[in-house]
Amino acid sequence: MNKTLKISFSLKNTYRVNGILFSLKQIPLLKRLLPAALYKVKGLKIFANIVSVLWEIISTFIGKLLYFVTMVCGIGILYKTLPENEVFLHILLILTVIGSFTNTNLFNPTKDKYYAMILMKMDAREYTLVNYIYSILKVVIGFLPFTILFGMDRGVPLWFCLLLPFCIAGMKVFVAATSLWDYERRGFGYNENKLSKYVWGCITLLLGITYAPPAFGFVLPEFVSMVVFLACIPLGIAGMIKVLTFRDYLAINKELLSGLTNQMDSTAKTQLAKQVNEKKISTDTSITSNRKGFEYLNELFIKRHKKILWNSTKKISYVCAFLVAAVLVTVYLLPEEKSDINKIVMTWLPYFVFIMYVINRGTNFTQALFMNCDHSLLTYSFYKQPNFILRLFQIRLREIMKINAVPALVIGGGLALILFATGGTDNPLNYVVLIVSILCMSLFFSIHYLTIYYLLQPYNAGTELKSGTYRLILTVTYFVCFALMQLRMPIMIFGIMTIVFCVLYSIVASILVYRLAPKTFRLRT
Numbered sequence: 001m002n003k004t005l006k007i008s009f010s011l012k013n014t015y016r017v018n019g020i021l022f023s024l025k026q027i028p029l030l031k032r033l034l035p036a037a038l039y040k041v042k043g044l045k046i047f048a049n050i051v052s053v054l055w056e057i058i059s060t061f062i063g064k065l066l067y068f069v070t071m072v073c074g075i076g077i078l079y080k081t082l083p084e085n086e087v088f089l090h091i092l093l094i095l096t097v098i099g100s101f102t103n104t105n106l107f108n109p110t111k112d113k114y115y116a117m118i119l120m121k122m123d124a125r126e127y128t129l130v131n132y133i134y135s136i137l138k139v140v141i142g143f144l145p146f147t148i149l150f151g152m153d154r155g156v157p158l159w160f161c162l163l164l165p166f167c168i169a170g171m172k173v174f175v176a177a178t179s180l181w182d183y184e185r186r187g188f189g190y191n192e193n194k195l196s197k198y199v200w201g202c203i204t205l206l207l208g209i210t211y212a213p214p215a216f217g218f219v220l221p222e223f224v225s226m227v228v229f230l231a232c233i234p235l236g237i238a239g240m241i242k243v244l245t246f247r248d249y250l251a252i253n254k255e256l257l258s259g260l261t262n263q264m265d266s267t268a269k270t271q272l273a274k275q276v277n278e279k280k281i282s283t284d285t286s287i288t289s290n291r292k293g294f295e296y297l298n299e300l301f302i303k304r305h306k307k308i309l310w311n312s313t314k315k316i317s318y319v320c321a322f323l324v325a326a327v328l329v330t331v332y333l334l335p336e337e338k339s340d341i342n343k344i345v346m347t348w349l350p351y352f353v354f355i356m357y358v359i360n361r362g363t364n365f366t367q368a369l370f371m372n373c374d375h376s377l378l379t380y381s382f383y384k385q386p387n388f389i390l391r392l393f394q395i396r397l398r399e400i401m402k403i404n405a406v407p408a409l410v411i412g413g414g415l416a417l418i419l420f421a422t423g424g425t426d427n428p429l430n431y432v433v434l435i436v437s438i439l440c441m442s443l444f445f446s447i448h449y450l451t452i453y454y455l456l457q458p459y460n461a462g463t464e465l466k467s468g469t470y471r472l473i474l475t476v477t478y479f480v481c482f483a484l485m486q487l488r489m490p491i492m493i494f495g496i497m498t499i500v501f502c503v504l505y506s507i508v509a510s511i512l513v514y515r516l517a518p519k520t521f522r523l524r525t
Helices: 002-026 042-076 084-102 111-119 124-153 158-186 197-215 222-245 249-263 266-280 293-304 306-333 335-347 351-359 362-377 386-421 429-456 468-484 491-520
Strands: none
Touching (some): 042 084, 084 158, 084 197, 084 222, 111 124, 111 249, 197 306, 293 306, 293 362, 293 386, 306 335, 335 386, 335 491, 351 386, 351 429, 351 468, 429 468, 429 491
């Protein structure tokens, strides 16, 4: 077992180190300084190994911290009239049920599993069990400090806070064991990366049960939540017995890795990605356009890729409209909540930067552009002339702004309605600034993702991200947006700052694209 764990960690660490070194090589400032034989430099490999080990340690905790700060406690503070301990346990319990199906580890097809079991022919059962037990230990260790910190802060007894990580792990193990029993009965393996529409439907329902009842003053009593959580420990023990005694791990992993196996070859991966995209592209030969030049090219692209570009936007808009309606109903049914909700709308505008970051379609739009248009046209020199690049950039920016503006209008208009319904504001301009600032946030992310696409062009022929700088910018963007969630500022001040920033960013982005994109907007090998 120890030998298998060492080999497993070494294998995972090796391709993680190579990925770090490759990413360093993609950063423009470091590209010229780093030697060509980068992977042979001992000092850099030691540095990459240290980063890899640190990431393994940090990743055990950082995801759980963000989970509690946002999903559990961040949203939980909205329900101020309910007991904090009951809200905390209610949200955590139902989210744990969701996580037990969507984050199993046992049924997650990853490259390290492919390398170990398919290429290196390691014992599938031993490799699977060692890594699964290791992942469960990470769950317990990663959750422990935060269940104590956030649980006790909300009045949950210390003894129960200490048991909560074991309860969460127990639920995950029991669900995994249930999937193994189902595999023996039906012969079909569970894949957490390919959830059925029924599972997604259940997840949506559970999310509604998580956050909607507290808005109407109902949560599970503390005693009920604690009993359900504690029941997960004996269920987890029973599940672990099944996990340890299951014999057919080779077959179930072969089924899980069958799709990944074909994708390890870059040519096969490219073809697979194209096939997936082609199914979503309209083949209607009657689609045409009366426009000329790049406007003609863009209109045909938008019409033929309508399903890829607009479906998710429509769904997000429907969800946002539903949430706005739910808040308005809450205000009507619980008028005593008006004052608190009004204060939230008046001072929580920075929080919506993160929400707009989450729902923007920038990466989907640029990936669709590259896969179905730019990877072919970039082979022609005329396509990279400064005037043409800027013109097409402006046209595409207009289109992505339209896509992102729909949910932004729903959110901005919804917030204005909620503000009005909860007592309004002394300054009517707050309504205008609220709507415009949300639209400007949407505009910023539209410009931001299209700009870094043109300046870095991160995709190779298989639409894989190959730019370390691009990844770095995405990471920084995430943390800045996350940090703004903690900021509280009046609508007028933050709204005007947002509008001014977006205008300035638009000007700078256009200049950078015009000057630099002819050199940077190219095919990446």
